[in-house]
Amino acid sequence: MVLYLKEFKIKWGMVIDLDRCTGCGACMVACQAENNIAPPVDASDKRYSLTWMLVYQLSNKQPYPNHDVAYMPRPCLQCGKPNCVPVCPVIATDKNQEGGIVSQVNARCIGCRYCMAACPYHARYFNWQDPVWPEGMEKTLTPDVSTRPRGVVEKCLFCHHRYMYARDKARIEGRDPNALNEGDYIPACVEMCPTGAMVFGDLENPEHKVHKLSKSPYAFRLLERLNTKPQVYYYSKREWVRKQGDNYLEHETVGGV
């Protein structure tokens, strides 16, 4: 259980540049393919679709010519103090591994959905139906990602299996698996993003780009005042975008320059 901030020597994190994101959705597609999410029966029905990575549209709600939009990809933010963890009655989800990724063991989950209610970012999804792959498509499944049956909750794990692969590779090459280089391990969404809007790495390692980017005055986290301390940062030079990251009062000042 995590009721306090757990510190790790390695903290995998992302910085997502909202000024670069074009909202193309390649990250969403990459995520679904990588993590064995079955094609939905009706993708327009948002109650049933499983979107570990979801791109939201933000608008400054100004009339033309001042109108402006931004797109915000939202994975599980791997909170430093995850609300979802202490509510789980069976410890199916926990934040206890070096790297700070919030785990989700689907075989253990009893589907009570407390965690979904607790997550302020709507990053968790419930399987209302058993997944069905069209004939032949089961051959495209990623072998090291379990498929989930009806009745359990699932969420983004920063492509945890890729982390394990990277560690194995390091071990075989005689390197320290606890000191991966930047780029040894990146989630599918980050790899697929055509504009390079997402940067991934160890937030605690000064040699990784995310370390510096996350400290930029233009970087912010979603609903920062909830004190969930996410490991995903957003980045924008537009003040209105940063302002939408939290419930700012009208005349309140926002971080940034």
Place this chain on the structure above:
Amino acid sequence: MEEKKGGTSAGGVVLPFLLGFVAALAFGWWGVPQLLYSKKTQPLVFTHQNHIELYGMSCDDCHSFRRDGSFSGLPGNAKCGECHSFPLGDHPDEIKFVEEYYEKGIEVPWLVYQYQPDNVFFSHAAHREYDCATAGCHPDVGSSNELPVYYENRLTKYSRDTMKMKDCERCHATVAAQEPERFAGAPNACQICHK
């Protein structure tokens, strides 16, 4: 008279109870496993001992790591065919391998004693420094002349010898107590083994 009567009735109660107890124990310890597991034998006779002692091979020659960190597990026909592309000797299984499997391009359906359930991520690379047999993960087939019987659980279809979660956890906890740096205090974090 009174006392004697009491004595017989006590013996009369204890004896059936004892018999029932022994019968229940026998059923539990001997009968249930017989019912639960079916016995299977490997498709071919194989001797690890000969390969190692007579031909000086090492485990790595067939069960090797790939550069990407993954483990090749059981050798396929291509690997065995490096030596056995034609029968070496006249053992019937030797001929069977070449004729039934190698030449027809069918992989031998070896039974794996250790297959893990689908929600387990296991990396051999992480466990390289431990001896497969002495650490208790695999039966010690390396120095054996014949392959052990394969017991399949009739209900779950898993092998009886599949490593149980408590065995994994125990070792992780011990090793982590010795090397806290490497495990950062969470040797049994869920997602170290689950996917």
